[in-house]
Amino acid sequence: MQTAVTSDNLPSTRPRLPDEPLITIQPSKGWAAIDFREIWEYRGLLYFLTWRDLKVRYKQTALGMAWVIMQPLLTTAVFTVFLGYLVKVPSDGIPYPLFAYAGLLPWTFFMGAINSSSNSLVGNAQLITKVYFPRSIVPIAAVMARLPDFAIAFIVLLGLAVYYRAPIGLNLLMMPVCVALLTLLALGAGMTTSALNVKYRDVGVMMPLLLQILMFVSPVVYPVSLVPPAWRSLYSLNPLVGIIDGFRTSVLGGNFDWQALGISAIITFAILVGAAFSFQRMERHFADIV
Amino acid sequence: MKPIIRAENLSKQYRLGERRGAPETLGDVLSETFRSPTKALQRLRGGGPLIWALKDVNFEVMPGEVVGIIGHNGAGKSTLFKILARVTEPTGGRVQLYGRVSSLLEVGTGFHPELTGRENVFLNGSILGMRRSETMRKFDEIVAFAEIERFIDTPVKRYSSGMYMRLAFAVAAHLEPEILLVDEVLAVGDAAFQKKCLGKLGDAASEGRTVLFISHNMAAIQSMCKRVLWLNGGEIVEEAEASKVVSDYMQGGASFSRERVWNDVDSAPGNNKVRLHRACVRPVTGSATDAINIQTPLMLEVEYWNLKPAARLSISLHLYNEEGILVFATVPVRERTWQGKPFPAGLFRSVCYIPGGLLNNGVHRALLFVVKDQEKVILSLEDAVTFDVQDSVERRGDWLSSWPGAVRPDLDWETEYLGDAIASAGIDLPIRTSNSQ
Numbered sequence: 001m002q003t004a005v006t007s008d009n010l011p012s013t014r015p016r017l018p019d020e021p022l023i024t025i026q027p028s029k030g031w032a033a034i035d036f037r038e039i040w041e042y043r044g045l046l047y048f049l050t051w052r053d054l055k056v057r058y059k060q061t062a063l064g065m066a067w068v069i070m071q072p073l074l075t076t077a078v079f080t081v082f083l084g085y086l087v088k089v090p091s092d093g094i095p096y097p098l099f100a101y102a103g104l105l106p107w108t109f110f111m112g113a114i115n116s117s118s119n120s121l122v123g124n125a126q127l128i129t130k131v132y133f134p135r136s137i138v139p140i141a142a143v144m145a146r147l148p149d150f151a152i153a154f155i156v157l158l159g160l161a162v163y164y165r166a167p168i169g170l171n172l173l174m175m176p177v178c179v180a181l182l183t184l185l186a187l188g189a190g191m192t193t194s195a196l197n198v199k200y201r202d203v204g205v206m207m208p209l210l211l212q213i214l215m216f217v218s219p220v221v222y223p224v225s226l227v228p229p230a231w232r233s234l235y236s237l238n239p240l241v242g243i244i245d246g247f248r249t250s251v252l253g254g255n256f257d258w259q260a261l262g263i264s265a266i267i268t269f270a271i272l273v274g275a276a277f278s279f280q281r282m283e284r285h286f287a288d289i290v
Numbered sequence: 291m292k293p294i295i296r297a298e299n300l301s302k303q304y305r306l307g308e309r310r311g312a313p314e315t316l317g318d319v320l321s322e323t324f325r326s327p328t329k330a331l332q333r334l335r336g337g338g339p340l341i342w343a344l345k346d347v348n349f350e351v352m353p354g355e356v357v358g359i360i361g362h363n364g365a366g367k368s369t370l371f372k373i374l375a376r377v378t379e380p381t382g383g384r385v386q387l388y389g390r391v392s393s394l395l396e397v398g399t400g401f402h403p404e405l406t407g408r409e410n411v412f413l414n415g416s417i418l419g420m421r422r423s424e425t426m427r428k429f430d431e432i433v434a435f436a437e438i439e440r441f442i443d444t445p446v447k448r449y450s451s452g453m454y455m456r457l458a459f460a461v462a463a464h465l466e467p468e469i470l471l472v473d474e475v476l477a478v479g480d481a482a483f484q485k486k487c488l489g490k491l492g493d494a495a496s497e498g499r500t501v502l503f504i505s506h507n508m509a510a511i512q513s514m515c516k517r518v519l520w521l522n523g524g525e526i527v528e529e530a531e532a533s534k535v536v537s538d539y540m541q542g543g544a545s546f547s548r549e550r551v552w553n554d555v556d557s558a559p560g561n562n563k564v565r566l567h568r569a570c571v572r573p574v575t576g577s578a579t580d581a582i583n584i585q586t587p588l589m590l591e592v593e594y595w596n597l598k599p600a601a602r603l604s605i606s607l608h609l610y611n612e613e614g615i616l617v618f619a620t621v622p623v624r625e626r627t628w629q630g631k632p633f634p635a636g637l638f639r640s641v642c643y644i645p646g647g648l649l650n651n652g653v654h655r656a657l658l659f660v661v662k663d664q665e666k667v668i669l670s671l672e673d674a675v676t677f678d679v680q681d682s683v684e685r686r687g688d689w690l691s692s693w694p695g696a697v698r699p700d701l702d703w704e705t706e707y708l709g710d711a712i713a714s715a716g717i718d719l720p721i722r723t724s725n726s727q
Contacts, residue, residue, distance in 0.1 A: 017292055017353060021386035027379055048416040052402055052409075059404045130399045131417055132376035287378045288304070 053145035117190030299383035358515035389468025398458030403447035647700025
């Protein structure tokens with residue numbers, strides 16, 4: 001589509017017009033999913049927006065990238081003191097700091113991704129009201145920009161696992177699956193909240209509270225085994241349960257709860273599909289109301 | 291030949307600004323839905339006041355054409371561009387585009403203050419639809435065009451606003467779309483840079499690109515465009531060659547309320563002390579409906595009934611421009627016949643003369659006061675008259691952008707040649723001043 005031919009040397013040649021219109025602009029109707037092919041066409045922009053988010057986040061901070069590790073480490077320390085040492089929350093036989101860090105790591109990623117994608121469309125209002133591009137790129141980039149942080153903090157997790165002599169083994173093969181599910185869930189939720197936030201700024205205000213609640217109904221700082229069996233199936237409807245538990249199992253060893261993982265996968269995809277349709281439905285009004 | 295842009299029955303409906311009682315937050319929506327479900331339903335169906343920003347607009351643009359778009363503020367020009375740039379969707383109709391579109395309405399879009407000039411060029415390029423290789427190829431050219439070579443690795447938050455805008459414009463100006471939308475961004479930077487920008491637009495046109503150009507600046511429109519669309523109230527009023535549309539548009543200035551008359555003493559604006567009969571602005575010479583430009587001497591007439599004998603009245607006029615800035619205020623202090631004297635009951639006329647070569651171009655509004663005893667306002671009327679002052683091509687020189695300033699006085703200038711001693715000038719001057727002291 002993008003012809004890089006310059007007409008500098010041929011000033012008199014007019015561009016030959018295609019037979020079919022390149023773009024037809026008309027009111028869109030009904031429901032449709034996001035155009036994934038178009039997002040692929042704009043992958044360059046996705047790359048640059050992700051890169052910008054990353055670059056800007058730690059500009060003019062004294063500690064810079066160190067914050068990536070500091071955040072989960074400090075929260076781990078706090079939970080270790082209060083839950084591990086004072087309350088003595090069980091941790092399935094794993095040393096509590098390691099247990100908590102392995103839960104806080106995916107949680108920090110998810111929380112950061114949701115927080116930044118929720119505010120991404122509003123924060124980029126200047127872009128949205130001036131230029132065309134698939135709007136979903138903005139929340140997607142916000143989620144993507146959290147992945148490098150996750151990768152760095154993951155190396156620390158491996159270090160901790162070695163230090164505490166956790167049995168790292170074949171379980172690790174499931175790690176990418178859990179991370180992929182977590183990313184997709186963050187994408188689905190982030191796209192929806194970002195779109196809602198354009199119209200109702202309440203969403204942005206509500207988000208920290210919602211995330212706080214979500215953290216305590218997910219096995220981040222306590223094991224699933226702490227939840228009474230009678231509540232377990234209801235509990236597993238939270239897709240983060242299967243994913244975070246699965247992630248911890250993949251790194252620290254133990255048996256996977258395949259049923260919980262399956263439920264998580266199904267719900268994640270349902271959220272993602274719902275997000276793709278509803279986002280497309282809402283995005284046509286972004287420029288008029290943001 | 292086939293058109294590169296074809297717009298058919300293009301319409302865009304907007305809901306007017308802030309709706310009264312419209313829910314702003316999710317909580318409002320929920321509580322209102324419970325309190326009055328019918329109202330909530332009505333709102334879903336769109337009960338608020340709607341306006342057509344564009345209505346059944348049809349036009350075609352041939353490849354390589356440079357088409358100007360003119361019209362008053364709110365005529366739908368920017369809405370049209372937003373639709374063409376696919377920023378917003380039309381409500382009805384359609385546009386077929388046979389080429390890539392970029393618009394210069396996005397100058398500086400996506401610039402991030404924390405990033406350096408270099409980083410911003412790449413980021414902005416990708417936002418405007420340039421590939422990385424394309425940006426890399428043009429990078430040196432862009433930096434040279436913006437004249438900021440030394441600062442390219444400095445965060446743009448440390449740039450002066452001029453440097454910032456130059457860099458932003460430079461990126462946008464190096465796009466190579468088939469269709470370019472330009473929305474009067476030429477007000478950027480100094481005269482020299484403006485000339486470069488206009489040159490760049492000219493290049494785009496001569497390279498066979500199609501350009502749509504929105505401007506309030508009739509001189510620039512006439513020098514750049516062959517064909518002009520005139521939009522008013524969301525509809526195309528006229529579409530023809532530039533000189534014809536521009537002159538019709540300028541005549542259209544008469545559509546402002548340059549004269550207002552109230553014949554009935556009882557219903558005219560005022561009170562039991564004074565009532566207005568007529569307010570009018572007109573050129574001093576020629577017909578009352580002639581176009582007014584920045585060189586036209588004007589007279590502003592106010593006719594009013596004095597209902598209280600022996601009142602000492604005077605008129606005060608405040609003239610505001612388009613931006614709502616008070617251009618000047620005037621009272622008849624030097625008027626000899628009636629100023630400060632008791633007025634008998636009856637009809638009076640006060641005339642204020644505004645010389646040519648004083649006002650800037652643009653829409654002006656007069657706020658009118660009737661003052662008693664030179665201190666007490668007994669009547670005020672907003673927008674007593676409104677009129678458009680047109681630009682004058684002879685008074686522009688090479689400057690093609692909008693002319694800054696609340697007024698645009700036609701002042702005398704002199705320039706003298708003081709000799710060729712360049713080096714000595716700096717030494718001579720302080721000695722001379724110290725001698726004179």
